[in-house]
Amino acid sequence: MKKIRLGILGFGTVGGGTVGIINNTIKEIERRLGRHTTIVIEQIALRNLTKKRAVDTSGIKITTNPLDVVNNPDVDIVVELMGGTSLAKECFEIAIANKKHIVTANKALIAEQGNELFAEAAKNNVVIAYEAAIAGGIPVVKAIREGLSANKINWVAGIINGTGNYILSEMKQPNADFGKVLKVAQDLGYAEADPTFDVEGIDAAHKLTILASIAFGIKLQFSKIYTEGISKITAEDITFAQQLGYQIKHLGLASRTKDGFSLRVHPTLVPNSALIANVDGVMNAVMVNGDSVGTTMYYGAGAGAGPTASAVVADIIDIIRGLEQPPQDRVSGLGFALNSLKVEPVIDITEIECHHYLRCFAKDKKGVLATITKMMSDSNISIDNLHQEPCSTNKNDATLVILTNKVKESSINKLLEKLASFKDIDGEIQRIRIDSLE
Amino acid sequence: MKKIRLGILGFGTVGGGTVGIINNTIKEIERRLGRHTTIVIEQIALRNLTKKRAVDTSGIKITTNPLDVVNNPDVDIVVELMGGTSLAKECFEIAIANKKHIVTANKALIAEQGNELFAEAAKNNVVIAYEAAIAGGIPVVKAIREGLSANKINWVAGIINGTGNYILSEMKQPNADFGKVLKVAQDLGYAEADPTFDVEGIDAAHKLTILASIAFGIKLQFSKIYTEGISKITAEDITFAQQLGYQIKHLGLASRTKDGFSLRVHPTLVPNSALIANVDGVMNAVMVNGDSVGTTMYYGAGAGAGPTASAVVADIIDIIRGLEQPPQDRVSGLGFALNSLKVEPVIDITEIECHHYLRCFAKDKKGVLATITKMMSDSNISIDNLHQEPCSTNKNDATLVILTNKVKESSINKLLEKLASFKDIDGEIQRIRIDSLE
Numbered sequence: 001m002k003k004i005r006l007g008i009l010g011f012g013t014v015g016g017g018t019v020g021i022i023n024n025t026i027k028e029i030e031r032r033l034g035r036h037t038t039i040v041i042e043q044i045a046l047r048n049l050t051k052k053r054a055v056d057t058s059g060i061k062i063t064t065n066p067l068d069v070v071n072n073p074d075v076d077i078v079v080e081l082m083g084g085t086s087l088a089k090e091c092f093e094i095a096i097a098n099k100k101h102i103v104t105a106n107k108a109l110i111a112e113q114g115n116e117l118f119a120e121a122a123k124n125n126v127v128i129a130y131e132a133a134i135a136g137g138i139p140v141v142k143a144i145r146e147g148l149s150a151n152k153i154n155w156v157a158g159i160i161n162g163t164g165n166y167i168l169s170e171m172k173q174p175n176a177d178f179g180k181v182l183k184v185a186q187d188l189g190y191a192e193a194d195p196t197f198d199v200e201g202i203d204a205a206h207k208l209t210i211l212a213s214i215a216f217g218i219k220l221q222f223s224k225i226y227t228e229g230i231s232k233i234t235a236e237d238i239t240f241a242q243q244l245g246y247q248i249k250h251l252g253l254a255s256r257t258k259d260g261f262s263l264r265v266h267p268t269l270v271p272n273s274a275l276i277a278n279v280d281g282v283m284n285a286v287m288v289n290g291d292s293v294g295t296t297m298y299y300g301a302g303a304g305a306g307p308t309a310s311a312v313v314a315d316i317i318d319i320i321r322g323l324e325q326p327p328q329d330r331v332s333g334l335g336f337a338l339n340s341l342k343v344e345p346v347i348d349i350t351e352i353e354c355h356h357y358l359r360c361f362a363k364d365k366k367g368v369l370a371t372i373t374k375m376m377s378d379s380n381i382s383i384d385n386l387h388q389e390p391c392s393t394n395k396n397d398a399t400l401v402i403l404t405n406k407v408k409e410s411s412i413n414k415l416l417e418k419l420a421s422f423k424d425i426d427g428e429i430q431r432i433r434i435d436s437l438e
Numbered sequence: 439m440k441k442i443r444l445g446i447l448g449f450g451t452v453g454g455g456t457v458g459i460i461n462n463t464i465k466e467i468e469r470r471l472g473r474h475t476t477i478v479i480e481q482i483a484l485r486n487l488t489k490k491r492a493v494d495t496s497g498i499k500i501t502t503n504p505l506d507v508v509n510n511p512d513v514d515i516v517v518e519l520m521g522g523t524s525l526a527k528e529c530f531e532i533a534i535a536n537k538k539h540i541v542t543a544n545k546a547l548i549a550e551q552g553n554e555l556f557a558e559a560a561k562n563n564v565v566i567a568y569e570a571a572i573a574g575g576i577p578v579v580k581a582i583r584e585g586l587s588a589n590k591i592n593w594v595a596g597i598i599n600g601t602g603n604y605i606l607s608e609m610k611q612p613n614a615d616f617g618k619v620l621k622v623a624q625d626l627g628y629a630e631a632d633p634t635f636d637v638e639g640i641d642a643a644h645k646l647t648i649l650a651s652i653a654f655g656i657k658l659q660f661s662k663i664y665t666e667g668i669s670k671i672t673a674e675d676i677t678f679a680q681q682l683g684y685q686i687k688h689l690g691l692a693s694r695t696k697d698g699f700s701l702r703v704h705p706t707l708v709p710n711s712a713l714i715a716n717v718d719g720v721m722n723a724v725m726v727n728g729d730s731v732g733t734t735m736y737y738g739a740g741a742g743a744g745p746t747a748s749a750v751v752a753d754i755i756d757i758i759r760g761l762e763q764p765p766q767d768r769v770s771g772l773g774f775a776l777n778s779l780k781v782e783p784v785i786d787i788t789e790i791e792c793h794h795y796l797r798c799f800a801k802d803k804k805g806v807l808a809t810i811t812k813m814m815s816d817s818n819i820s821i822d823n824l825h826q827e828p829c830s831t832n833k834n835d836a837t838l839v840i841l842t843n844k845v846k847e848s849s850i851n852k853l854l855e856k857l858a859s860f861k862d863i864d865g866e867i868q869r870i871r872i873d874s875l876e
Contacts, residue, residue, distance in 0.1 A: 025589070028590050029587065029588065031774045032655075034778070137728075138731075138734055139585025142581070142584060143736075146580060148752065149470050149752045150459050150467065150750075150751030151463070275716055275737060292463070292744040292751075293749075300733065322767070326762050331759065
């Protein structure tokens with residue numbers, strides 16, 4: 001039986017999960033592979049030689065130097081699960097030069113350096129596979145690059161960070177504010193000690209960069225993504241949104257517009273009627289709208305040993321199937337021929353048009369509401385819905401919640417500036433974009 | 439540029455959609471194909487030569503004899519969209535003998551004759567691709583065969599018939615009974631004049647046969663599927679289910695149990711907390727649970743020209759990518775090496791264990807409820823939930839709704855027999871299985 005030999009870089013959660021699948025499921029995988037081929041783990045690079053591991057590593061060479069693995073002539077496929085963008089990139093470059101295929105879960109590296117890496121991989125006829133980099137075990141990269149390959153994709157919208165979704169879901173519970181829930185998420189291991197990457201949307205922006213590229217056939221443009229986190233969302237906003245028939249979700253949104261592509265990560269009010277509004281906890285879901293297929297959605301666990309390793313091993317199986325395929329026949333790294341990747345403008349966030357949720361605290365006295373609504377009408381912004389109730393924290397204030405008509409972001413920004421200088425408004429004004437995902 | 443030439447059998451909705459995609463999206467598809475290859479339509483077999491068509495067929499050879507197409511040496515890939523199992527099978531056999539790959543949306547043919555057809559195709563090194571046969575445009579065959587290939591699949595549960603789901607969804611409206619809603623569905627073109635295939639679950643059973651095979655690596659066993667339709671579901675049942683926190687969905691369910699595989703299509707109470715409970719109208723959704731990935735779900739349009747043709751053309755693109763791949767490296771027809779397909783027992787419906795919803799009309803008089811609950815306790819069936827209210831149609835009766843504990847189907851059957859002979863129960867007793875899909 002022919003053996004395909006893996007070299008694994010990084011032996012944390014996902015590395016352990018990958019070895020676990022190979023150890024436990026190899027018989028089922030051999031049946032699927034349907035040829036006289038099996039998968040063995042040749043070498044693992046890890047940091048701590050003495051740490052106890054949950055999975056059996058007997059018979060596997062162990063090193064603390066990742067470069068040993070990418071230079072090992074007995075390794076056919078490199079599985080990069082270290083994360084980071086500098087040593088990982090060096091490993092990619094050496095692996096590619098050594099004609100080794102790569103499987104990775106490293107969204108940051110692909111999003112930030114993928115354009116060069118895919119070009120280098122193509123020159124050397126090797127594959128960089130990264131299903132595990134987006135939405136964990138959900139085969140959404142495969143769905144977009146292959147399953148929907150007959151479509152011109154119109155838009156992609158996804159809950160692509162489980163930590164953020166967990167926090168927003170838990171904030172629906174009574175007395176749960178952002179800080180409290182973040183602490184629980186950290187205690188449960190869902191959020192890092194420094195949660196910035198997750199809660200400020202950087203992780204989601206990495207994933208959206210890749211999704212946009214494979215959906216539209218454009219270059220990876222991480223720096224063009226508008227990114228806004230969830231740390232300013234209050235429990236009150238979540239409650240008001242629910243009363244109005246919406247859930248607040250931290251979405252990655254990529255869409256094709258007549259003026260260019262819109263690429264953004266921000267909290268979004270999504271109507272309850274949209275299936276994705278019901279995706280709670282650490283789960284991920286990605287909606288993809290194509291010109292022929294209409295709207296589809298892919299749901300599952302976005303992180304964790306088993307789900308992420310499921311995607312890693314599926315990529316390994318795909319690579320094995322393609323080993324003797326002419327390289328030009330393989331699915332291209334970004335789904336489209338590299339030389340055809342378009343460089344069309346990404347439109348500025350100020351140019352997008354949508355409905356908005358505004359929430360502010362205003363002095364509860366005569367004329368204030370009239371002034372605010374006049375400011376809105378002067379800015380040509382009309383009101384779809386207005387709700388006023390006593391402010392829960394300041395008895396002199398009223399809380400105002402306004403849903404606006406569909407209006408350009410630049411107009412809302414001007415209105416927000418005017419409102420901010422209005423002395424009868426206390427504190428910051430909350431603004432959350434609304435998307436019906438239709 | 440190399441041309442891959444299609445021969446299309448059948449020019450109805452999906453045939454038109456397929457030609458439409460090739461006409462309109464070929465430039466995007468060529469970018470995805472990423473090689474000097476394009477797709478052209480060589481020939482179409484259709485029934486009515488004079489019928490006006492919405493899509494441009496200029497330059498395409500037209501015939502009324504499907505056998506012309508499968509025997510045409512200028513056709514590389516046969517796209518079978520005629521439906522039916524006799525002429526279609528003949529066309530498959532000739533196409534395979536002529537070494538032509540086949541793309542089909544024909545679930546009945548695959549479910550009923552697939553074992554022989556895949557064997558014949560493998561001998562001749564050709565592919566039979568059938569993504570369009572299940573859940574329209576949702577790439578669920580690809581997800582199971584490739585995206586989740588690292589998993590031992592535990593169970594699959596799906597809304598895989600859009601007509602049935604439309605009817606059950608519409609029956610939530612006031613004054614909507616099965617007959618009325620079916621009529622509307624027929625007027626809208628969602629249901630056939632003879633709706634048996636859809637509402638009695640035969641279409642879903644065809645699809646479930648295939649899903650079970652690719653999920654578990656077992657032979658296609660259409661005759662072993664337990665199939666129950668939705669025509670006996672009343673609007674009242676739907677309302678009671680909702681009051682208890684459930685939706686009634688017509689599910690195809692395939693699961694691995696310690697005693698064998700369970701394969702069944704029947705109406706099912708699904709808790710609102712399950713995402714699939716929120717899938718309404720003609721939409722389809724398939725949940726797949728794997729040992730590593732956990733539960734995933736795939737959602738989208740299950741029928742219609744665009745969605746189904748989206749799957750057809752994706753299959754064509756896959757076949758083109760694999761043209762020069764060694765045949766043994768391609769994904770096997772049923773996802774597992776044909777010679778490894780297991781023949782494990784399919785357990786009888788009487789052997790399954792689940793919670794049940796029971797609803798009956800009983801004389802509204804002293805002692806009746808006591809008799810019924812005693813019958814239950816004598817049968818070792820306990821009550822999770824009991825609701826009684828005046829019967830809406832007979833003032834002498836009460837309506838009883840009971841949710842049972844988890845119990846073997848054979849025990850429930852015995853109880854139903856006893857209840858049926860109890861003189862104080864009027865009419866038939868409704869029994870619907872409950873599945874929490876966890």
